[in-house]
Amino acid sequence: MSCLKGDSGKRTGPGRYATKDGAELTVRAAHGRDRATLRTDASVGHQELRRVGKLPAACTRPAPQGPVAAFDVFWQSFEENYPFFAAKGIDWHAVRDRYRPKVHADTTREELFTLFSEMVDPLEDAHVGVGYGDRFFGRVRSGTVMPSEELDARVKKFVLARDLKGAEHVQDFAKGRITYADLPGGKGYLRISGFSGYADDGAPYSAHLAELDRALGTVFTKERTRSLKGLIVDLRINGGGSDELGLRIASRLTDTGYVAYSKRARNDPADPTRHTRPQPFRVTPADAPRYTGPIAVLTGGSTVSAGETFTQALIDRPGGTVRIGQPTQGVFSDILPRRLPFGGMGMWLPNEEFLTRSGTTFDGPGIPPHLTEPVFTEEEFEKNRDSAFDRALKFLATRGGPQGTRDGS
Numbered sequence: 001m002s003c004l005k006g007d008s009g010k011r012t013g014p015g016r017y018a019t020k021d022g023a024e025l026t027v028r029a030a031h032g033r034d035r036a037t038l039r040t041d042a043s044v045g046h047q048e049l050r051r052v053g054k055l056p057a058a059c060t061r062p063a064p065q066g067p068v069a070a071f072d073v074f075w076q077s078f079e080e081n082y083p084f085f086a087a088k089g090i091d092w093h094a095v096r097d098r099y100r101p102k103v104h105a106d107t108t109r110e111e112l113f114t115l116f117s118e119m120v121d122p123l124e125d126a127h128v129g130v131g132y133g134d135r136f137f138g139r140v141r142s143g144t145v146m147p148s149e150e151l152d153a154r155v156k157k158f159v160l161a162r163d164l165k166g167a168e169h170v171q172d173f174a175k176g177r178i179t180y181a182d183l184p185g186g187k188g189y190l191r192i193s194g195f196s197g198y199a200d201d202g203a204p205y206s207a208h209l210a211e212l213d214r215a216l217g218t219v220f221t222k223e224r225t226r227s228l229k230g231l232i233v234d235l236r237i238n239g240g241g242s243d244e245l246g247l248r249i250a251s252r253l254t255d256t257g258y259v260a261y262s263k264r265a266r267n268d269p270a271d272p273t274r275h276t277r278p279q280p281f282r283v284t285p286a287d288a289p290r291y292t293g294p295i296a297v298l299t300g301g302s303t304v305s306a307g308e309t310f311t312q313a314l315i316d317r318p319g320g321t322v323r324i325g326q327p328t329q330g331v332f333s334d335i336l337p338r339r340l341p342f343g344g345m346g347m348w349l350p351n352e353e354f355l356t357r358s359g360t361t362f363d364g365p366g367i368p369p370h371l372t373e374p375v376f377t378e379e380e381f382e383k384n385r386d387s388a389f390d391r392a393l394k395f396l397a398t399r400g401g402p403q404g405t406r407d408g409s
Contacts (some may be wrong), residue, residue: 024205034051061076067109073340074119083352120129124140126146141364168182169247173211175197209244230295230399232408242306264276302376303329308367315367325369325371
């Protein structure tokens, strides 16, 4: 239908490239010069590349431009890549039949933006978006709230004043995205508000990883991993980021390697049931002190994206893990960006599934809790209650016990 130039990267070393937006890519040859793999540092998994003998015919002539062409590219991009129409009960062909007659050569950019927003609104998918300039449309699952700096600050202030009032060694790491405290009774509290923003803007992924390792080294010492009787991991306000950083944390929470999840992408433009071969991703015990005792994971509708893949990575963790709160947001895939041939417009959508050991996905409804409790409702704030946190303390009180030190040897 169309052929649009993708991003370019500057070579930074053998097989290494950096894009304008700071992404760091690794390209490796595979099975001769006509095949390769492409990997982004902050993402798990890789893409398999195949060299084609010549450009497709659509790339040898000027691409169609204008509102109608933009509509066709928008609709077709979802048709070929979006995995969840059937699960969400959306007839995407009926959507095209309803909206395409409304688009013509004189349709304005704002009118097209409004139309696209109406088309994807029923998906309730926080990884779907459309925009131009400073205009953006996206939405979350009904009944949930997207994390924001304001919400994160309000919750953090509340937690510090109420839940951590009697705690010791309260410390912030990674520009405040990670907080740790020792609770009374020998339990620990680890709050993670995102898997990005650990270092300065524009810093390479390695800098964010180094900040995380510094935090983990301070939190999971030999002495603490020996004495902890339980750990609360609070992901209730977590805006996502790098799945790889989540696996890094999980590696400090087990002595036994296991598969965290598998990942696959849609792989046929006409058949939504065909996918790439699933890539499994393992949690490998870190060569450093590790905590292997009971964990209570706090989640809610504002647990998003990489916050959810980290939650999923703890499902099969040996050692006892319970989820408390509300279901997560229900978006796991990396986001596939597409430029539209009109007015500088762009779109974003998911094309992947993160699979459990049994081959299911939590996209849409999110990962459910084992124990349901309200999460940061106005009533909870007004009555100075944190029901999920209190439930976690009660659970760990029945499960806790001194753990042997895990030094990675």
